[in-house]
Amino acid sequence: MAKYQCPDCGYIYDEATGNEHEGYEPGTRFEDLSDDFACPACFVRDKEDFALLEKSSLKK
Numbered sequence: 001m002a003k004y005q006c007p008d009c010g011y012i013y014d015e016a017t018g019n020e021h022e023g024y025e026p027g028t029r030f031e032d033l034s035d036d037f038a039c040p041a042c043f044v045r046d047k048e049d050f051a052l053l054e055k056s057s058l059k060k
Contacts, residue, residue, distance in 0.1 A: 004030050004050040011041035012053065 001015040013033075018024040022040045024033065030050070037047040 001027075002030060002055040003053040005053050006039040006042060006045045007049055007051060008044045009039060009042035011039050013050065 004013045013030060015029050018026040018028045019040060033047060039045045
């Protein structure tokens with residue numbers, strides 16, 4: 001799972017928690033968000049503008 005941040009307002013989309021208010025269930029990957037996804041906090045930035053903050057990997 002990974003976290004992505006809006007460069008304008010600092011909103012963080014966390015794949016692990018999703019954003020149920022916006023209709024994104026926990027576990028929804030950023031790449032699976034619609035292409036017209038915009039920041040749900042400021043509506044200024046589009047999906048392509050978000051920056052990857054961290055990515056965790058599960059080790060077996």
